[in-house]
């Protein structure tokens with residue numbers, strides 16, 4: 047049971063995962079059963095190194111403003127956001143919005 | 148007495164009139180000289196321009212002479228003449244944009260020069276917009292440059308933005324990015340938007356043709372002020388931010404020459420990463436949001452609301468309050484210096500800057516614990532302090548670069564870690580360099 051997806055943190059967001067940008071994550075559910083909502087929970091439990099960093103990633107039960115979420119290089123808004131059903135091999139990218147210039 | 152005053156006023160007025168007249172005449176002379184030096188051979192260009200732009204005109208994607216004419220007849224507004232604005236301006240002026248406006252109220256500082264490539268060592272102290280203009284005029288005499296040494300704000304933004312075809316957002320804080328977005332949407336201008344930090348960058352085209360998504364469509368809620376890192380805090384690699392500025396120039400040329408159309412334009416956000424392997428990834432983005440507060444069906448952000456300051460961008464984006472300590476928890480650099488000279492034993496000094504900053508310069512005997520991400524999460528400082536350190540009585544001092552993180556660290560020590568005698572050093576090492584030891588390097 048379970049399948050693998052790729053999770054990556056860009057734009058400095060890798061601070062929440064000991065500076066590791068790319069993670070291969072095993073989803074302990076059947077393909078077709080897990081949504082992005084489950085994935086976010088899984089990330090907070092198994093990737094975020096220090097629970098004190100969870101607020102850097104989550105605010106009001108969803109991904110914090112200022113973080114873009116991409117599913118296979120496409121804005122998650124176009125893919126159903128938290129309702130999107132995970133498929134084996136999917137790539138989930140989380141990136142902070144940059145403001146400097 | 149009254150007579151003398153009115154006589155002086157009269158003279159001053161006369162001087163001002165003459166200065167103005169002189170300005171107008173100088174401009175006329177320059178125009179005559181320009182026409183003599185570069186006689187037009189057709190209604191658009193002189194021979195110099197054909198030669199100057201030849202190498203780009205013959206690239207099929209560019210679109211030959213008719214695209215060059217479009218550039219000549221275009222005007223762009225570049226907001227921010229810094230790490231993004233300089234390289235964008237450099238290439239866009241070289242490419243032959245007809246009129247360029249530059250907004251920046253900042254002055255050139257030596258710490259800008261590693262990335263803000265239009266400014267040179269001898270322009271330190273000048274307005275960035277004037278320094279940029281100086282360079283551009285030398286590079287391409289066929290470009291008209293107008294400078295605005297002002298900060299863009301609610302009152303002036305519409306008047307400035309209205310005069311241009313498209314806007315390049317090369318700024319560095321969320322508040323001004325929202326302002327540029329709203330004003331550009333309301334003035335029906337496309338925005339080429341870039342940003343970057345450290346070795347990463349992002350690039351997008353917003354409000355394309357008044358149909359594409361805007362900044363608020365992407366980011367309806369601003370990020371919390373605490374989560375924002377600036378270039379001065381986080382650092383920035385010159386060529387990385389430069390690459391983003393250059394990419395903005397490419398997108399600007401594509402917009403102005405009509406490469407993008409209503410049909411082929413797809414909303415995107417490009418993400419550049421400089422390390423470990425350089426890459427440019429293009430993300431497919433959402434379209435315009437019907438619920439957007441400025442470009443949606445029922446907008447709440449209007450020209451009137453901006454002009455009468457109903458929309459407060461600084462409040463919207465929030466502000467970090469870094470003055471969190473009472474005066475008794477703080478000492479000046481001079482007081483700290485006196486303590487160091489008076490005591491035979493060096494006082495315990497915690498330096499909460501990043502380890503990279505600590506490696507550049509540090510005070511003797513200081514102990515480095517990075518505020519972010521280490522110190523702010525610590526539950527005890529025991530392993531960093533001398534074994535016989537007594538939290539109830541022994542003094543401990545906290546320093547950082549400018550005195551903001553050191554306050555947060557001191558507060559945490561007092562409130563969470565039970566230090567009775569922790570003191571923040573006001574103004575940090577920057578102040579130390581100003582007041583106590585000018586040889587301590589500022590960076």
Ligand SMILES: [Zn+2]
Nearest residue numbers: 361364439442
């Ligand atoms: Zn919008």
